[in-house]
Amino acid sequence: MSELIDVIMAIKPVLGAFLCLVGAGLAIIGTVGVLRFPDFYTRLHAASVTDTGAATILIVGMALLAPTWLVVFKLAAIWLFLFLTGPTGSHALANAAHTAGLQPVIGRRTSNPEEEEAG
Amino acid sequence: MIGAAAVALIVAIGLMLIRVLLGPTLYDRVLAVNSMGTKIVLFIGVLGFVLGRPDFLDISVLYALINFVSTIAILKFFRYRSFQVPLMRRTAPRRTVQGGDDE
Amino acid sequence: MGYFLGLILVLAALWLGLSGIYTPLILTLGTISILISLVLASRLETLDREGAPYARTLNLFAYWGWLVVEIFKANWPVIKACVSANLDINPALVKVKTRCESDLAKTVFANSITLTPGTVTVEVEGDKLLVHALFEESATPESFAEMDERSWKAADGSRQVAT
Helix, strand or coil, X not given: CHHHHHHHHHHHHHHHHHHHHHHHHHHHHHHHHHHHCCCHHHHHHHHHHHHHHHHHHHHHHHHHHCCCHHHXXXXXXXXXXXXXXXXXXXXXXXXXXXXXXCCCCCCCEECCHHHHHHC | CHHHHHHXXXXXXXXXXXXXXXXXXXXXXXXHHHHHHHHHHHHHHHHHHHCCCCXXXXXXXXXXXXXXXXXXXXXXXXXXXXCCCCCCCCCCCCCXXXXXXCC | CHHHHHHHHHHHHHHHHHHCCCCHHHHXXXXXXXXXXXXXXXXXXXXXXXXXXXXHHHHHHHHHHHHXXXXXXXXXXXXXXXXCCCCEEECEEEEEECCCCCXXXXXXXXXXXXXXXXXXXXXXXXXXXXXXXXXXXXXXXXXXXXXXXXXXXXXXXXXXXXX
């Protein structure tokens, strides 16, 4: 039993750092999405990848690296704040844009030039 | 390895800055600033672990809250052009006098 | 009165968790700040069912556990759309009907939709929600039915009086 705990303690920091790296990669992917997508509403979706997936994975990774339980509690508090405030901010943005009359792009969008001309 | 995560987050923040500068509409810029704020919250936390001082998480909590409040405040200002209009509706839906939805 | 108790418990847990120093001076300061927060909250009149939904904590956390899994499942298509060489998206505006009645349940449902990557609630009017989706095929009314049911159960289920 104690051997198992030893193995877990040896793996934990490596796994935590790996999860942090994955989360940071997701943050970059979300940013690339924000840069590439054609209009405001679609960019909102790309940004929400960072708000949910990347934040969760990064915080789990940091929790695995945490030295004390107090740090884990703080990380949980940050996670809770991000998950409560993130969608509220996104909805406020979308609602404000919609109220101001910003029309979303509807219909299939591809970066394939022939298809775009056909459609 | 965790240092690489911090560098990757900085790269993401830098890329998001491009959207802040390019953003054709106001809302793109606000969205980019909000998303940058989320990344900065995560970056401050990771930085704490890189430097071996998890106390940085306190700053991170504070930044998360301020980021949210500032986004809502900016949006409210650009919708009503005033901070005087109450956001909350008490009992009956009340038409705002000075602001309204200016289009 | 129950709302006050819930708020006191949550604020105390927040203070104890974030400070980490348990000397008499710090604990006294914590008590004072909790009291100030209570006075401010009661002056703002935000202490009602939406402001302090702690009576339904267990239900909401059970719902949250299910929601996190859904969010991770919904992350995949959006990530793929972000990194694929050819941009291939199909944005659409969809109207969704909800069975949620109270403000709390509607908030939970709309927030869940926004939290899931690929869908954003644009507007809420009565029991109809205007949702912007990144992929039209993934935003059929049926795909929201389960989330609707579960958020209604978490926030409103087994409640008699509708306010």
